[in-house]
Amino acid sequence: AQSVTQLGSHVSVSEGALVLLRCNYSSSVPPYLFWYVQYPNQGLQLLLKYTSAATLVKGINGFEAEFKKSETSFHLTKPSAHMSDAAEYFCAVSHQGAQKLVFGQGTRLTINP
Amino acid sequence: DAGVTQSPTHLIKTRGQQVTLRCSPKSGHDTVSWYQQALGQGPQFIFQYYEEEERQRGNFPDRFSGHQFPNYSSELNVNALLLGDSALYLCASSLGQGQPQHFGDGTRLSIL
Numbered sequence: 078a079q080s081v082t083q084l085g086s087h088v089s090v091s092e093g094a095l096v097l098l099r100c101n102y103s104s105s106v107p108p109y110l111f112w113y114v115q116y117p118n119q120g121l122q123l124l125l126k127y128t129s130a131a132t133l134v135k136g137i138n139g140f141e142a143e144f145k146k147s148e149t150s151f152h153l154t155k156p157s158a159h160m161s162d163a164a165e166y167f168c169a170v171s172h173q174g175a176q177k178l179v180f181g182q183g184t185r186l187t188i189n190p
Numbered sequence: 191d192a193g194v195t196q197s198p199t200h201l202i203k204t205r206g207q208q209v210t211l212r213c214s215p216k217s218g219h220d221t222v223s224w225y226q227q228a229l230g231q232g233p234q235f236i237f238q239y240y241e242e243e244e245r246q247r248g249n250f251p252d253r254f255s256g257h258q259f260p261n262y263s264s265e266l267n268v269n270a271l272l273l274g275d276s277a278l279y280l281c282a283s284s285l286g287q288g289q290p291q292h293f294g295d296g297t298r299l300s301i302l
Contacts, residue, residue, distance in 0.1 A: 111290065122293070123292070167232050176223065180232030181232055182232050
């Protein structure tokens with residue numbers, strides 16, 4: 078079975094500061110990993126994905142994530158936060174041949190001016 | 191290029207009623223998945239349709255059923271609605287295995 082744990086249901090940073098959202102996964106097979114963002118009253122938008130290629134993955138809006146197999150982690154980072162980054166972020170796992178996504182509980186990111 | 195579209199955007203039902211939600215996938219996509227997102231939670235996988243057949247199913251009762259049409263659009267049906275069925279229902283589409291899923295804006299279902 079696969080599972081995702083997102084550490085911190087709420088993260089608050091100042092505008093211009095580093096954003097770090099933590100995600101740990103559990104999977105018995107090589108995982109595919111994803112980060113999605115959800116703005117209020119909207120669906121989920123894909124930020125980036127890891128599918129067994131490069132371990133450092135660059136996504137949209139300046140976000141990137143690093144796959145660390147030894148730590149079973151896939152943390153999301155952005156060097157400098159912008160007010161428009163305020164949203165809910167979800168980490169998700171699946172594996173090849175099974176497109177079912179298993180999501181974490183989400184992390185609400187707040188940006189302080 | 192239209193993305194994933196869902197209808198209706200909002201729906202209010204009472205306990206015991208039945209509801210049908212609709213989804214049109216992104217152009218070129220052939221696989222549709224449905225998720226339930228309760229307030230403050232991450233989405234939970236309901237089921238996935240490909241080639242008009244249910245390919246995978248999550249841990250949801252038989253009250254939840256679906257259908258995929260030849261044009262790849264899909265419906266989610268929920269019978270005997272319970273208060274706990276109140277949630278945002280998300281449709282996602284994709285092409286091929288291992289490809290990222292693209293989500294619609296969802297249908298917010300409220301049960302009174």
